[in-house]
Amino acid sequence: MDQIYDFAVIGAGMAGASLAAELAPLAKVIVLEAEDAPGYHSTGRSAAFWEECYGGPGVVPLTLGSGPYLAENGFLRPRGALYVGREEDKPALDSFVDRFADTGVTIERLGRSGLAERVPHMHADWTHALWEPACADIDVAGLHQHYLKSIRQSGVDLECRARLADAQLNDGVWALQTEQGSKVRAKVLINAAGAWADPIAQLVGLQPLGIQPLRRTVAQLRVSPAAPDDLPLVLDINGNFYFKPDNGRLWLSPHDEIPTTACDAAPEEIDVALAIDRFEKVTDWTIEAVERRWAGLRSFAPDRLPVYGRDAEQPEFYWFAGQGGFGIQTAPAAAKLAAQDLLNLQADRFTQNIDRSMYSPARFSQSVSGQARANL
Numbered sequence: 001m002d003q004i005y006d007f008a009v010i011g012a013g014m015a016g017a018s019l020a021a022e023l024a025p026l027a028k029v030i031v032l033e034a035e036d037a038p039g040y041h042s043t044g045r046s047a048a049f050w051e052e053c054y055g056g057p058g059v060v061p062l063t064l065g066s067g068p069y070l071a072e073n074g075f076l077r078p079r080g081a082l083y084v085g086r087e088e089d090k091p092a093l094d095s096f097v098d099r100f101a102d103t104g105v106t107i108e109r110l111g112r113s114g115l116a117e118r119v120p121h122m123h124a125d126w127t128h129a130l131w132e133p134a135c136a137d138i139d140v141a142g143l144h145q146h147y148l149k150s151i152r153q154s155g156v157d158l159e160c161r162a163r164l165a166d167a168q169l170n171d172g173v174w175a176l177q178t179e180q181g182s183k184v185r186a187k188v189l190i191n192a193a194g195a196w197a198d199p200i201a202q203l204v205g206l207q208p209l210g211i212q213p214l215r216r217t218v219a220q221l222r223v224s225p226a227a228p229d230d231l232p233l234v235l236d237i238n239g240n241f242y243f244k245p246d247n248g249r250l251w252l253s254p255h256d257e258i259p260t261t262a263c264d265a266a267p268e269e270i271d272v273a274l275a276i277d278r279f280e281k282v283t284d285w286t287i288e289a290v291e292r293r294w295a296g297l298r299s300f301a302p303d304r305l306p307v308y309g310r311d312a313e314q315p316e317f318y319w320f321a322g323q324g325g326f327g328i329q330t331a332p333a334a335a336k337l338a339a340q341d342l343l344n345l346q347a348d349r350f351t352q353n354i355d356r357s358m359y360s361p362a363r364f365s366q367s368v369s370g371q372a373r374a375n376l
């Protein structure tokens, strides 16, 4: 109890692990994780892709900033992505291209033949597509382990089965207590608790920001013929489904976003059935079995941008939350950005094109706070 850490990070998912790893060389850090092992919640349940446009134009700088780090460390495997539509979806595809026009992403338009070449069993009325050649699969477990290994090697204390239960700030030092009875003192409390980001703020007596967990379901299908390994990630331009191959199987999601409280999310049969129904309406693959199904929480701030920065009321409380559906693909740049902020360091080649103010929690006290907080 004598030691005072510079930073106590709450949560050892991708967010907490990556940020602790970036802070560790220059600071004394402890990570408190509620579960028996890191990665049990959203981080262990992702669909594992790096897709330049995912999350919208405001997320692109974080995704593009992270790409080189992921590639240089061997965590990406080329996949390619196709946004697909029918004749009536052409305006939606056009407006998608317009939205990303100045963001630096690569999008090529394809017609029916280009689509059919890449996705063999799509029904003939799917005639338009946008091709994103840079999309890749991410080795999520590998990336998470990379950060966990780095924090072990740099002397970070990682305590599992340590659910933060109380936090009091006295004379510039947080006195933290876990449900299991551990006591920790730290100068800055970092909220990397994923779906629990708002409850953590409330626990320490701060205003929540309206970060809402939304459930997302994925089913692993055995299909006939088997899914080819070079199939791209296929996303409906209207957001009704996506699928990608995994070792001859297909991972299929109905792109659901069911509001829920922070919890150990489980898939609902209705969402799996919906995914299958949509899939059968757009392809002629035969589904032989649903081998596996899972759900996880994607947590969004009201404007769907992540929240990185000191709390507007309590600067010793740092938000590293709201990573939505892009928390893996943006992790390297986001962690560097936050560490540079916390340690007063210069931007580097991964963060130089990122405007940190876009993600500041201060944006809620200025504009949307009334509405976001009224909705809680």
Ligand SMILES: Cc1cc2nc3c(=O)[nH]c(=O)nc-3n(C[C@H](O)[C@H](O)[C@H](O)COP(=O)(O)OP(=O)(O)OC[C@H]3O[C@@H](n4cnc5c(N)ncnc54)[C@H](O)[C@@H]3O)c2cc1C
Binding pocket: 010, 011, 012, 013, 014, 015, 016, 032, 033, 034, 035, 038, 039, 040, 041, 042, 043, 044, 045, 046, 047, 048, 049, 050, 162, 163, 164, 165, 192, 193, 194, 195, 196, 200, 216, 217, 218, 295, 296, 297, 298, 321, 323, 324, 325, 326, 327, 328, 329, 330
């Ligand atoms: C189905 C699905 C598909 C996805 N696909 C992709 C994808 O393809 N690409 C991509 O980039 N992203 C994807 N995502 C999003 C990505 O998984 C998340 O953005 C990311 O995992 C968030 O990481 P995190 O560390 O913030 O959250 P989590 O991994 O949930 O970690 C938060 C941690 O905080 C801990 N915690 C909570 N409360 C406390 C407390 N009181 N004390 C101590 N610890 C606490 C929890 O136990 C948990 O381990 C997907 C998500 C889902 C659900």
